[in-house]
Amino acid sequence: METREIRYFVAVAEELHFGRAAERLGIAQPPLSRTIAQLEHRLGVRLFVRTSRKVSLTDAGATLLAEGRAVLGAVAAAERRTRAAAADRPSLVLAAKTGGSGEVLAKLLDAYAAEPGAVEVELLLCESNTHVPLLDGRADVALLHEPYDPTTGLDLEVLQTEDQVAVMPVSHRLAGESRLRLAEVDHLGERVRWPRQDGTYPEGPGLEVRSLTQLFQMIELGRAVAVLPEGVCTGLAEGLVAIPVVDAPKVTTVIAWPPHSRSRALADLVRVATGFS
Numbered sequence: 001m002e003t004r005e006i007r008y009f010v011a012v013a014e015e016l017h018f019g020r021a022a023e024r025l026g027i028a029q030p031p032l033s034r035t036i037a038q039l040e041h042r043l044g045v046r047l048f049v050r051t052s053r054k055v056s057l058t059d060a061g062a063t064l065l066a067e068g069r070a071v072l073g074a075v076a077a078a079e080r081r082t083r084a085a086a087a088d089r090p091s092l093v094l095a096a097k098t099g100g101s102g103e104v105l106a107k108l109l110d111a112y113a114a115e116p117g118a119v120e121v122e123l124l125l126c127e128s129n130t131h132v133p134l135l136d137g138r139a140d141v142a143l144l145h146e147p148y149d150p151t152t153g154l155d156l157e158v159l160q161t162e163d164q165v166a167v168m169p170v171s172h173r174l175a176g177e178s179r180l181r182l183a184e185v186d187h188l189g190e191r192v193r194w195p196r197q198d199g200t201y202p203e204g205p206g207l208e209v210r211s212l213t214q215l216f217q218m219i220e221l222g223r224a225v226a227v228l229p230e231g232v233c234t235g236l237a238e239g240l241v242a243i244p245v246v247d248a249p250k251v252t253t254v255i256a257w258p259p260h261s262r263s264r265a266l267a268d269l270v271r272v273a274t275g276f277s
Contacts (some may be wrong), residue, residue, distance in 0.1 A: 001039065003075060006068045008035045009047065013065040016055045077137030077258065091120040092265050095132045095139035097149075098125050099212040099232050101253050104159055105143060108255075112272045119265045127211055134258055140266055145229060146252045156256040157274045164248035165233055167216070168225045170241050179244045188225040192218075216240065 011021040012032070022029040040047050047061035057065065096105050105123075112118050124139050126132050132142040132149060143159075144151055166185045168175055174188070191206035192215060201208050207224055209215045212232065218224045220239045229251040233242040255273045257266055 001042075003072070005035055005039050006071055008032055009039060010065060010068045010072060012036060012048070012055070013057055013061060013068075016057075018055065073133075073137055075137075080137045081140075081261075081263075090265055091122055092141060092263070092269060093122045093124055093139045094269070095124040095126055095134065095142040097132070097143070097145070098127060100145060100229065101143045101159075101231055102234060103231065104253055107276055108143075108269075108273050111276055112269050115268060115272060118268070121269070134256065140261065140263065141255060141257045141269060144254050144256050146254060147249060148251070151254065151256055153259070154256040155259045155261075156254040157270055159253045159255055159273055161250050161252045162230045164227050164245050164251060165230050165242040166225055166227050166245050167219055167233055167236070167240055167242050169220055169222050170239055171222070172225070172241075174243070175241045177243055179246050181247050182227070182245060185225060185227055185245060192224055192226055 008021075008025065011025050012018060015021040015024060018029055018033055018036075022032045025032065036047065043060075043064075045060040046058050047064060049056045049058060094109075109121060109123075112121065124133070132144060133139050134142050134154060144154075144156070166180050166188075168188065172188070174180065174184070193201050193204070193206040193208050195201050195208070195210060207218055209218060215224065215226055216237065219226060220237060227245055227248055228242075230242070230244075231251075231253075236242060255270055257270070
């Protein structure tokens with residue numbers, strides 16, 4: 001398969017609409033449709049189910065979407081890192097989730113900046129519901145949170161482990177409790193649904209939220225209760241309270257990077273991170 005074919009396929013698979021995919025790619029729709037048909041013929045499988053009303057992925061198409069994203073990410077990563085290696089001023093891109101690991105992130109940036117030979121660190125902040133862009137080449141290293149963030153295929157070092165808390169309005173009947181259990185929290189407020197990577201939401205009941213800011217607003221309005229890592233809840237608004245959930249799984253903050261990285265600057269950053277954690 002050619003990179004161009006994979007790029008075309010991923011666009012259609014993410015848009016699930018040939019017209020929108022063609023517009024996104026900046027090409028006419030007929031050559032896009034021909035490319036997908038040729039790809040299906042060469043692979044000997046159907047990648048899409050097409051009807052007059054919608055386009056959907058087959059199981060084979062879903063597999064190729066995951067593999068295709070990884071391929072395009074690897075190509076983009078190779079391009080960016082090759083250019084970075086030739087740059088006059090080397091740098092690192094560090095990705096982190098908005099609202100997460102703020103204290104660890106601040107300590108890491110300060111400690112690394114004090115290192116002899118430290119390079120410039122560009123911070124890439126991502127929404128809490130998105131995958132951190134390590135494999136697509138936009139970041140060299142990231143702070144991730146297990147079990148929420150996938151770490152398969154990455155090298156990593158553990159930085160800290162923290163408990164989880166239930167966030168609710170101060171007016172809630174359980175707001176005065178010293179601790180809670182998951183079974184108690186499950187029936188409080190409406191469930192929350194985060195979007196998938198393609199922007200769509202899973203089917204079923206629950207509030208649709210896209211950011212922690214939106215989630216906290218919903219909680220303050222009494223529309224939801226959420227179990228979140230303790231570190232995310234630093235500096236809560238006055239109308240909210242965080243109560244430890246004793247049987248919730250612990251959240252582990254890790255520093256992670258692609259296994260093929262050979263960057264000396266990255267190795268120094270990881271060394272600093274593990275030194276103070």
